[in-house]
Amino acid sequence: MPKMDQVVIEVRDEIRRLRAGRGVFTTNLIDRLGPRLQAWCGTHHDSSQLRSTLTQRLLTSAGALSSDRQDALVVSLAIDPEVEHLVRFKDRVDHLAAQLAVSARTALRRIESAETELAGEIAAESAGATASGHFVKSYYVRQYQAIVDNTGAHGNPATVSVHQEREIVCVQDRLTEIPIRFEIPDHPDTAEPLFTARVQHGGRLRSQRRLSPTGFELTLSLPSAIAQREAHRFALSFVFPAGLIRAHHVITGEVQIQRYRLIVKFHPDHLPAWIRKVDGEDIRTLDAFARKAAAPPGAFPLDAVGEAHLEFRRLAPHLAYGFQYRWADSPGSLG
Structure with a gap:
């Protein structure tokens, strides 16, 4: 398997691990992040700073995706303020399904497809050795x-x-x-x-x-x-x-x-x-x-x-x- 394809799979799996529970609002965020995502957004021991940096970088990278993919990601990871109160990933999948008027299974497939596309964006950025701290992040x-x-x-x-x-x-x-x-x-x-x-x-x-x-x-x-x-x-x-x-x-x-x-x-x-x-x-x-x-x-x-x-x-x-x-x-x- 080509090296880049393997990186995409690893990043995708780390995104899927992040979506559990309260998503980006989990209390143990530094422990939840895998090594690929930690390296991508930099190591921040201050959980509040890490959460802000991670959220901004996720939204920026997701900007390369279609709007429906972005919508699926912000719901699944609890970035959307409308779902912050939903503390289980399953509840957010149901929320997305109701929004789209589709089954929960279809909503989950759309989330997983968006996660794979986002992982590809993150892997490409990481391969470019981009120094995120030098960028305007707003x-x-x-x-x-x-x-x-x-x-x-x-x-x-x-x-x-x-x-x-x-x-x-x-x-x-x-x-x-x-x-x-x-x-x-x-x-x-x-x-x-x-x-x-x-x-x-x-x-x-x-x-x-x-x-x-x-x-x-x-x-x-x-x-x-x-x-x-x-x-x-x-x-x-x-x-x-x-x-x-x-x-x-x-x-x-x-x-x-x-x-x-x-x-x-x-x-x-x-x-x-x-x-x-x-x-x-x-x-x-x-x-x-x-x-x-x-x-x-x-x-x-x-x-x-x-x-x-x-x-x-x-x-x-x-x-x-x-x-x-x-x-x-x-x-x-x-x-």
């Missing part, structure tokens, strides 16, 4: 769309516009704000940022600060507190001086991103010499490609109107996804 991104408009990069003023829209799903109850972090390595050391940022919908910009010589953070206040498993959409728009923007646009997420759609636009009179897809690379590899005059592997053409449409699914945190290009002629600068 939400994951179900969909993320960005439009990067380079059509004004040779104008006067020379600018690059970026429009972003995210749909997030909360895994920590009563989420009220979202940090948005990004890097601009070539931004000069000025008192005020040289770019502008606006919230188009779904929140209000509460603060903006510089975290480091290259890093910035925006804090977005949400219209109201978001409940666990609730979704929320918001959109931001940025305008950058073209001289600040390196010849790529990539994201290296600190949260789990299920789907990322990217549209890039160039002016028909100022097309790049080449453009390539960046799909799960170490950010440092972009520097090596930037020096290539000829089109590197993975290069692709723009369409007839100077656009490209890219899509990525189930992005690995801290790896780069997006596109890189090389200008045939230099864009505007900061002077």
